[in-house]
Amino acid sequence: MPYNAKDYSRLLGMEGFSDTLLKNHFTLYQGYVTNTNKLIEISSLMVKEGKTGSPEFAEVKRRFGWEFNGMRLHEYYFENLGGRGGLGKNTKLFKKVSEDFGSYEAWEKEFKAVGAMRGIGWAILYQDHLTKQLFNFWINEHDGGHPSGCTPILILDVFEHAFMIDYGLKRADYIEAFFKNINWKTVEERIG
Numbered sequence: 001m002p003y004n005a006k007d008y009s010r011l012l013g014m015e016g017f018s019d020t021l022l023k024n025h026f027t028l029y030q031g032y033v034t035n036t037n038k039l040i041e042i043s044s045l046m047v048k049e050g051k052t053g054s055p056e057f058a059e060v061k062r063r064f065g066w067e068f069n070g071m072r073l074h075e076y077y078f079e080n081l082g083g084r085g086g087l088g089k090n091t092k093l094f095k096k097v098s099e100d101f102g103s104y105e106a107w108e109k110e111f112k113a114v115g116a117m118r119g120i121g122w123a124i125l126y127q128d129h130l131t132k133q134l135f136n137f138w139i140n141e142h143d144g145g146h147p148s149g150c151t152p153i154l155i156l157d158v159f160e161h162a163f164m165i166d167y168g169l170k171r172a173d174y175i176e177a178f179f180k181n182i183n184w185k186t187v188e189e190r191i192g
């Protein structure tokens with residue numbers, strides 16, 4: 001199996017996130033890993049059996065982006081959690097967001113506003129690999145809308161499963177809790 005589900009149980013007990021919510025979320029993530037592996041296997045089997053021209057093969061290939069990104073984005077999301085305290089003013093990331101958005105506050109305001117948008121999806125701070133420019137992106141389903149050649153820096157899951165158990169419809173409160181638990185050290189390591 002090319003991918004193994006990672007263990008994020010270190011996040012249990014995190015302030016503002018119940019264990020029930022987190023455990024459900026881990027299970028959901030494990031499903032993406034299982035399905036990513038399954039699709040890799042099915043795809044190679046279909047090639048061997050000469051079924052590449054079939055609608056089933058096309059569906060497997062289309063689905064792959066959804067399962068793979070669902071797996072990877074959850075890993076980035078869980079990994080950018082579990083920290084304490086805000087982003088230090090002397091960090092490279094603080095300086096970079098201040099430069100690209102006018103101020104740290106302006107960046108945070110926009111990022112939170114993206115996370116609060118109606119609909120299910122992801123708010124992602126992306127960095128363009130070529131120009132180093134940072135952008136806040138809205139991504140709906142995992143398989144569409146990702147900017148080519150950009151690196152995900154900070155990932156916020158705003159699918160309902162990420163917050164409804166604890167917050168109901170109060171997504172803004174969940175986003176506040178998310179910000180209190182960002183692991184800025186990990187986030188900082190992602191920027192180029």
Ligand SMILES: [Fe+2]
Pocket residue numbers: 025028074157159161162
């Ligand atoms: Fe999720």
